[in-house]
Amino acid sequence: MSKTRSLLVASAASMVLAGSAMAQVSDDTIVVGLSADITTFEPAAISSRDNANIVRHIFDTLFSIEGDGSVVPDLATDLAISDDGLAYVYTLEAGRTCHDGEALTAEDVAYSFNRAKDPANAFTGNTPGFVFSSVGFVDAVALDDLTVQINIAAPNPIAFGLLAEVYVHCMDSYAAMTLEQAATTPIGSGSYRLVSWTPGSEVVLEKVADPGTFQNIVYRIIPEASTRSAELMAGNVDIITNVAPDQVDAINASGVAAVQSVQGTRRMYVGFNLSEPFAAMPGGDAIQDPDVRRALQYAIDVPTICAQLLNFPCERATGIVNPPNANQALTPYPYDPAMAEQLLDAAGWPRLDDGNRFTIRFQAGKGRYLNDENVVLAIAQYLSDVGLNIELDVMEWGSVYVPLIRQRNVGPLFFLGSGGALWSPLYDMTDLAKVDSGTNYTHWSDPRWFDRWADIAAANTPEEQRVIIDEMLQVFYDDGPWLHLYFQPDFYGVSGRLNWTARPDEKVYLFNATLN
């Protein structure tokens, strides 16, 4: 055989061997395929769910919230809340250390919180931007080695759950690092530590402590949905997130993996912008009338949208709160276009000679939610069927739609989703905690809702609170600013070799995953 031919054969053989080796996932390793790149390991800069799912294995929190909404201790063993509701005093578990061996004490917890808030760092992650803004975080103080006090500006019924999202790290290591170093060199106290990070490609973690079954966790960044599915079916990954609805059947038929579909906690809705400027727009005056908003509830066939466009059977939402915590007396609005037409006629908006009742703009972003563009098209058609002349405006999500949303300058109709939770109805309701809340995109101001927050704060027992919550949710159901849709389902592809159950809150935690 000539030299050239020998070289070619040897090269081909080595490539095949390389390929064969790559395809096998060992029993001590679990591989997860993620849809989006991660950008940082700085705990105070984490903002995306994929990023948070990885980082949660590296950093501990004071308490943990389970998939069913229950709360379990993590770094802290006990919590005492002051009578005025402004001080949260945590007692830490003794003997905890960070990955570099430094003992984790109350001083480190206080440092973690205060560092995240420091304006000099200009962090924009979930901790400073969402948690601290929501609870009115003031500061954190170490009372002794194992006791730390978190101070907030005003009593907040969901502060406990929000504070449980803050990642804790040791002080010495982070005080010695620059912000750039902290973004690539996480030092936590969690079950896993970072071994390597190849941006845009993969993250590798290795186990350093319990809990955790697998010695290694590999996260592979696979942005394209069909490629993720192919990797799952080829046995190269164990779990994939964001399975496209049209690929569910193929994965289930593969025999090597199956799709777990869960009703998530993200509330999808069409919002009615009720602000004054939008009342002057075409259709904006019509939706000011609660009777019109109620009429439109009957115009949308939400179960069909779920079945046909999301490949998931869903029950329509009755309001702003996730089902386990919703007002159980409320039933979903049925799809009844005849009723919608009747109510619109009664509200003073009959069909005109051109067949339309009024014209109204409907805005949406695309590429953010599950099959969002088709869902929006379907909703627009349903509304058209009952006589609305819809001017549909679907725009790019990040650069165009988000700024409009954040400035509360979108509508009069707009499509949006809002993350929720299962551990408290109040978490879901605080999207509308105040009329001028940044998340009150509808500018709704019904006092029957907003005035009751003071009553909730004043309630002495959970049962008293529950009565008030149900009354508020009744108002939201009858005359609220949302056209109720569904809770976005999440689809996870899971290898047949793995025993793992998906959570409804988009958190992908692998501590309890095992081999079958």
Place this chain on the structure above:
Amino acid sequence: MWTFVVRRLLQSVIVILGVTLISFISLQMGGDPTFLFVSERASAEEIEMIRRALGFDRPLHIQYLTYLWNIVQGDFGNSLSYRQPAMNIVLGALPATIELTLFSMFFAISLAIPFGVFAAIYRGTALDGSIMTMAMFGQSIPSFWMGIMMILFFGLYLQWFPISGQVPFLMPLFQGDFATAFRNLPSSIYHLIMPAVAVGFYSLSRNARLVRSSMLEVLGQDFVRTARSKGISERAVVVNHALRNAWLPVVTMIGLEFGFLLGGVVVIETVFSWPGIGRLVFNAINQRDIPVVQASVIVLSVIFIALNLIVDLIYARIDPRVKL
């Protein structure tokens, strides 16, 4: 020649300035990017604090001039998403795209030239028809569709090739880790095959047609007839005389194509999970990570300008009629 090179370098400074200005203006047209970096529950004070911290509170012309002044001093700013030097992020992604582009160009050119030559020599035959049909399909089929089909057939069904991902060769090589680079080489090539074919198939098709047209034109020239009449073998006529003249337009096309591919393989990088600069820039634009976009634009512009200069120099070298 040196006068030409110096003149082109001076022109390139103006080009790069223009490119940075256009990209800056384009990114600003989407409105205030601050909202992408703050939580939906951020108060007005917090939004303003972040706006100041990120420098978005300054007038646009001040932002741009400050940026220019900084890059003159070698400071390309920090990525707003990664919180690391933007240029480091960009240069970290560049080797992967260079690997993909070089391999796809190698695939395309090594086949385009013989395909084009044979199609021209055997014009009107079944071979010519087959090659041109392939070329037509190659220019019609979207690369992302081809990529997905290759994944499903060769990656999933036959399991001949890895479905996605990259094993780096150039990055460890640039970092001086030669042992790792050459240890990775077989696996690196193995992972490159499918994405490179998906990227290069269009180029192969276009260049095959270009070579064919160019060859047909040259083969009809008097000097080729003269060469044949002197008794030179047909192989020598084609290779030494005709092809040498026919591939002049191809040289130009290859140089331009390399530059386009560097920034234009974002779709294939996404399909094959290739951590290259195309995907990086696409994500940075979506996230309004302005420093990364600007740094990418500068890097790609410099490469494109350098390639054009090299192509012009090569062209002058191989075509004595061209004077710089």
